[in-house]
Amino acid sequence: METNGTFEIHAEAEEIVARKDVSYYVSHILFGRVFRIVLLLLFILAILIPIVYIASTSLKEPIEIRVSGALLPTGPITTINWIKAFRNVPLVRYLFNSTVVAFFSTILVLVIAVPTTYSIIRFKTGGWFFPAWILGTYVMPPIVVSIPIFAMVKMVGLQNTLLGLLLVHTMANMPIAVWLMDSYIRAIPKELEQAAWIDGYSKFDTLRRVVFPLIRPGVLATGVICLILSWNEFLFALILTYGVQSNTFPIGISRYVGEHGLQFGEMSAAALAGIVPIYILVFLFSRNLVEGLTRGGVKG
Amino acid sequence: MAKVELKNVTKHFGTVTALKNVSYTIQDGEFFVLLGASGAGKSTTISIISGIEQADEGQILLDGRDITKEFPQNRDVATAFESYALYPHFTVFENLMFPLEAPERKRTLTREQREMRVKEVAEMLGLGDLLHRYPRELSGGQRQRVALGRTLVRRPKAYLLDEPIAHLDAKLRHRMRSELKKIQQGLGITTLYATPDQLEALSMADTVAVMHKGVIEQVGKPDEIYYRPVNLYVATFVGDPPMNVFTVDYHGDYAIVECDTPYRVPIPQRDQAMLAEKMGGCQLKIGIRPVDIRMVPPDDPRAHTRGEVVLLDTLGQTSIVTVRLKTEEIKAKVSSDVIPKLHSTIGLEMDINRFYYFDAATTLTIQ
Known part of the structure; x- marks a missing residue:
């Protein structure tokens, strides 16, 4: 009787194990890991294919580019496109111009946007209207204001200069920076600032010593986004700069279209040369974009 | 060291009246306890005296000076928040040092004096071994002690303590009660202490104010509150088990x-x-x-x-x-x-x- 009972229990247990095995493989392996990896690969492919295509195009013979649209080079690999890209067009100068404009406009954006956003959130500066208005300017298509902007920049004599363009980029990126900083600043417990006020600090010192260190990841993230936006900006660069001394990289790329016909190979080489610095930069910064720094400060 | 006076202070949050026409005076050097259940208006009172909140009506005087509209930085009071409000990016040492590095105290205290203060307070609160930890690496009770310590390193006109030992374990709380009282008597700094614990109030206070729904029910010496309660609320709130x-x-x-x-x-x-x-x-x-x-x-x-x-x-x-x-x-x-x-x-x-x-x-x- 007793052995029989034990046997039954064993049989039941084995059945449970067996049943669990099948369902385990179906749910955890097939729909779990495999599914996730496939999805991720598709995603990576979608992002990488254009870049791979540009890279391979820059290494193809010009004649091959004209006859074949293959993803990878079928003929001999050549560096002629790279050499011509730098020789025919002052690419280094364009990259330098872009770097200056992107870097300084980003710094300016952050210097203005961080205190602005802090003031809007903590002290309700401008009521509901000011923040709504800032964001509203971002909704407007830039082309609409391109003529007034050109007129204003010309009026102060900054057309065709890097300063003129970087100031316009500062203005253009301000709304997105305020919008991005908003959530980071809101995440800081109010008590921390109040404690600092009582501890003997002014509003500005509180921003500098307590708030800023806590939103630094957000400031970095916002900075990277503004940098990318400025680096890739085309419309304002097109209408405000018209010479080698102030043309930025996106305008420079378009040079390969006009002067020597459509030079796909050189254009690809130049595009890749322009992408690389910003990729490296984002890669370096992404490690610093950690959150959760305010943990442990206040109860609950 | 100063006298704190509240004159007809009223504060609303939306439709809720947090403080209703509150008036009392905390004498120079007095240990004044605000006793009341949660929601009585204790924290609001502290916020208003420290300057975090503005009173809707009434006046707050610190040593005769009207500070009703003054920015917290210029009030020279020290507050221990019930929610701790520790700076997460600073270590315990830096948290304790922070108030002493404020422009005004940096001028008057040398670096050695400042470090001495921090060491003293850390020792007293049993934080000596934790000075290099970050708030996220501390337990609730330890965090609360850091919050209290950040208040005690200063020598302000008044201490405002909002349930500063509520989250300590029973044994430590018991020790801290007498410890705090001793510190306060030693320094002679006017102290406003908010607590829902009638035992803390009766054992520590020079004067107790019993608060209920934004109203001061009774102000008096601990034995007056206990033996001569003015109404049913005070009578049943003070004493354990209740009357x-x-x-x-x-x-x-x-x-x-x-x-x-x-x-x-x-x-x-x-x-x-x-x-x-x-x-x-x-x-x-x-x-x-x-x-x-x-x-x-x-x-x-x-x-x-x-x-x-x-x-x-x-x-x-x-x-x-x-x-x-x-x-x-x-x-x-x-x-x-x-x-x-x-x-x-x-x-x-x-x-x-x-x-x-x-x-x-x-x-x-x-x-």
Whole structure:
């Protein structure tokens, strides 16, 4: 009787194990890991294919580019496109111009946007209207204001200069920076600032010593986004700069279209040369974009 | 060191009135305790004195100077937040140092003096080994001690402490009570201390203010609050377990407490005279503290009432016996040597000289 009972229990247990095995493989392996990896690969492919295509195009013979649209080079690999890209067009100068404009406009954006956003959130500066208005300017298509902007920049004599363009980029990126900083600043417990006020600090010192260190990841993230936006900006660069001394990289790329016909190979080489610095930069910064720094400060 | 005065302070949050026409004065060097349940307005009071919140009406004076509209930085008060509010990006040492590095104190204290203060306070609060940790690496009780320490490193005009030891474990809390009192007496700094714990209030305070729903119910010395409560709220809030209050039939020289047998509870002569003069025909409630009740056999002639034992809480040496009369329950604090059986019927003898009398309608004490 007793052995029989034990046997039954064993049989039941084995059945449970067996049943669990099948369902385990179906749910955890097939729909779990495999599914996730496939999805991720598709995603990576979608992002990488254009870049791979540009890279391979820059290494193809010009004649091959004209006859074949293959993803990878079928003929001999050549560096002629790279050499011509730098020789025919002052690419280094364009990259330098872009770097200056992107870097300084980003710094300016952050210097203005961080205190602005802090003031809007903590002290309700401008009521509901000011923040709504800032964001509203971002909704407007830039082309609409391109003529007034050109007129204003010309009026102060900054057309065709890097300063003129970087100031316009500062203005253009301000709304997105305020919008991005908003959530980071809101995440800081109010008590921390109040404690600092009582501890003997002014509003500005509180921003500098307590708030800023806590939103630094957000400031970095916002900075990277503004940098990318400025680096890739085309419309304002097109209408405000018209010479080698102030043309930025996106305008420079378009040079390969006009002067020597459509030079796909050189254009690809130049595009890749322009992408690389910003990729490296984002890669370096992404490690610093950690959150959760305010943990442990206040109860609950 | 300063006198803090609140004059008719009122504060609304939306439709909720957090403080209603609050006025009192905290004398120079006084240990003043705000006692009240959560939601009584204690934290709001502290926020308004520290300058985090602005009063809607009324004035706050610090040493005679009107600081009602002053920015917190310029008030020179130190606050320990109930929510700790530690700077997460600083270590414990840096958190404690932060108030001393404020522009004003950096001028007046040398680096050695500042470090000395931090070391002293850290030692006193048992934070010596934790100085290099970050707040996220601390337990709740440790965080609270850092929050308290950040207040104590300063020598402000007034300390404002919002439940500063509420989250410590019982043993440490007990030690901190006397420790804090000693520090405060040593420094002589005016202190406003908010707590829902009546034991803290009675043991630490020079003066206690009992708050309830944004109103100050009573301000007085701890023994005044305990022995001469002005109304039913104060009487039942202060004391553990709370005072027993029951409605009685009052007949001049005796009263009848409702239970299965109508006992006559004699009223002392002096109380009779007082009641005759001040009662004015209202419905009477009588209060008696659990410590002033003794158990007797149910048929004992000394019994003033009787009922069934419905609950026994043994607290070591003493026990709380809950007895159900007809509709009301009465608690007695008795020695654990003689606890009765659960559900047995016992008689209760009250110390008739320790009665409190209340007007049932106005809830005010008749005294």
